[in-house]
Amino acid sequence: MHQCLLIPETVQLICAHFRPTNKHLPTLDAANTSTLAALAQTCRYFANPALDALWVKQIALTPLLCCLPGDCFAIDLDEAGVSHGRWARPIFAGDWSRLDFYAARVRVLNLDESSDAAFSAAGANFFNQLAAGAPSGGLFPKLRVLYSRKYPHVASCLRMFLAPTLRTLRVYAKTEREHRLMMTHLSTLPSAAPQLTSLLVYTGEKFFPRPPHFDAAVSSILRRMHSLEKVTMGCPDIASLQHIGRLDSLRTLSVVDLPVEFQAVKKSKDAKFFPRLLELVIRRGDILTALAFLRLSTHAPYKRISITTAGVVSNPELERLFAAVASACRPTSLRTLVLHAAGSGGLARVGAPAIRPLLAFRNLAHVELLSSAGWALDGDAVRELACAWPLLRTLSLETSAMPGGAAPVLASLEHLAAHCPHLASLKTTVDATVAVPDVLPSAKRVRQTRLAALHVQNSDIADALAVARYLSRLFPALQDIKTHRDGKDNSVRDNPNQLTRDMMTQHWRWKDVERMLPHFAATRREESQYAMERL
Template sequence: MHRGLRIPEVVELICGEAKFSTLVALAQTCQALQPPALSVLWRDQSDLMPLLKCLPSDLWELEEVENRPTRLRFRRAIAPSDWTRVIFYAVYVKSFVESGLWPEIYAALSLSLPKSPLFPNIRHLTWRTGDDVFPYIRLLVGDKLRSIVVSMHGSEAIRASLLPSLTTFHPKLTHVEFDTLIADRPMIYDAIYSAICSWNHLEKLKFGALNLPAMLHLARLPNLKYLQLSRFPSDSATIREFQAKVASTGAIFAALRELYAPRVFHLSIEVPTVTEDWQTLNTVLARKSSRTLTRLSLNEEFSHSHDFIDALERMLTTESIQPLLSCPNLVELSVGTAYGIDLDDAFLKQLALALPRLQKLDLSPGCQSARYVPQVTLGGLVPLAQHCPNLAVLAIVMTPPTSIRTRKKSPGAVSATRPSPTSMSSSPPYRSPRRWHRSYPRSSPICGSSPCGKR
């Protein structure tokens, strides 16, 4: 046998490319290749049925129920000797997704299993169950668990009671996701906040909202790469993602200042209103992550209470996003506000010179920006063509020359994407400059749209 085949990790990688039938044949015919073949066969399970069918055939039967899935039923009591084959294969299970087995099956397994947990080597568990099955989570997992997805929909007392045991028996969890969109569940939220503050190895967390102590705890974790939260009250300081989405009000800056900057490379920030906080936020981001930040999305949370009266006062100024020009590695920049951005050709030139690696630039208008006509001309796009050769997606507010002079016409949003087809729109008033066409010969049609996105 080749010496490379004596390395279990190498053999398992090879087995990972094999077909199911090939793995079965390897496990049955070659003793040396049996462990890696079985590891690949059993590592990801979305149902307990394959394991249950390893129990003696006289122990169980499948029961057909009209208009319902086939149901497994035990014919007799489960003896300790019945578990031999199940335990042999269960050690290979690394990931399990609960798929709705009947609660009496879990009860029988829990009472008869000679040695728990059933999956001693499991590393990921998805547990979205009803209250009748939820308590049996401890039946399955051992101390090697590193990733868990748990539904918090159900009995508040039952769900909240799980959290202390997770922190006690699984202190090294790295990936945690809690399904809940119900704000009025203080027992669950308090238990989750406490649990989060006990985990020091988190790399990924998805949840509904965070209080300030939990947020600050996460901000100090050196390995945290991804944090996503669903909607939250506008007066709560909440991080939504470091790698994806972050929502911010005043107290967020304290947390961002404590972030380990090298870990921050992809942020999406949503705030309720455009205020001076935008400039403060951009300054903090530029100071902490100027060399590592590659993707940034800033979006104002739309509110129907917004009016048109103070639209000019509430527009985002170029000074507010000026600090981001000190992040030369940005490849994607998206800034969206309800009232648009007060752009001009001079700022676009600064941006093109400062961010030469841009692949996507989205400075498109919001639905409340119709009262203001920006001053970006077609000539303002030339620096982007000159200095941003990789720019593939552009969404920006422009206005025809006549509109700039009269300030009467509504602006249009110009969106350009560089991939095929190889065509260019020449309809007035958006005639593409020759320099742009030479730089981006494969651009798809450039089209005008209203501030609200209606073409």
């Protein structure tokens, strides 16, 4: 053996080469798995590093359960051909030795129901017996990350996944019984996982109301943890918010809502509230509590804010929200801003003065603003917006308003092309019924080569050919055009509603534009190549 292979770091680097380079990949591919298995069998110097790389990340319990003696469990097929695991005999203390040898190498466990079909469908009793026989110190003594989005019955055996080394925990329960079981195990979290920095508790709020005791139980856990960097939960209580608000470590807070009592909390002159918070997400909150939170956290160096309001939001309230964001955030720190006022239907459209406070954030790269009532912006407002946000990569001025209202003319997109060179995705309403110039003087020609996707919502359009020619000149990389009718039945003749038929007609005109864009792009490339050949 070469002497270089006697250096442990060299062997570890060789094995690390076969790990997935993309952190989002669930596990190793087949080729790398075979290579690492071969390395593990080559010699004793490669065995442990290769096994560590093989087992470091798992997406199922099946490989580990297969380390138990073969007579421990059996897999049966039901009448529908679905596999179900079951215990064939009790688990004895000596059965764990081989499993412990490999389980100690697991650092990331991302449980996926589809990758563990036989055991995920085994039922709660199967997992209860597994948890009862598991070692007292947990099944994975060096586990750092546990993801369990919708893996069934994890709540009943959560104890065996908790380890002192655990740093990230994401769990999910879809029934009240699972909620109670989960809380039984999570109540020991501060002592069982003292190094935990990221806690994500999903409660199925989209499918049914959260049990009233659940948020209170999670809040009581938060009050006993002191190293949290990321928290995702339903609705924390006042005491837990005040506790985590004093943590210098907290970087991300994602909640469904904030308690109504939070509106009465007064700002302290001495203590800073969420002094290091970088990301705030409120998924379905009351606008007044959102305003109160922003008022109290004016010292936070926000990089991302995402607020979706619940209920009807008036234009004055929306203007207050925009102003509160402008007051709470540092002008140079904010990179992503998502503000959705989804319940403002039937109100007047939001004008440029309401958006103007947000123009102070010169480093914004991603902006999503939603008003159901729509946006009353003209060409001058679009120019002002484009000049203020030169680093934009995605811009969405979303609305569900019907066509026919005031909208900036198609030519106003030239301001975005001229001042936002990095813009790659745009969602806005435009008036494409106004004629655009066919040819511009060379001094006024603008070409933006990054925009690839355009969502025009319910925009009106007259001449598809003229619009396609104009857009292909302005945005030569544009390929994808969508409307609000994408993914819906667009059979014009079969729909009795005149407004819907008009929207379908506009949709098909925009799809004509999309079909013509590649042809215009090819023609321009040929002309450019011909011009270069003649030089």
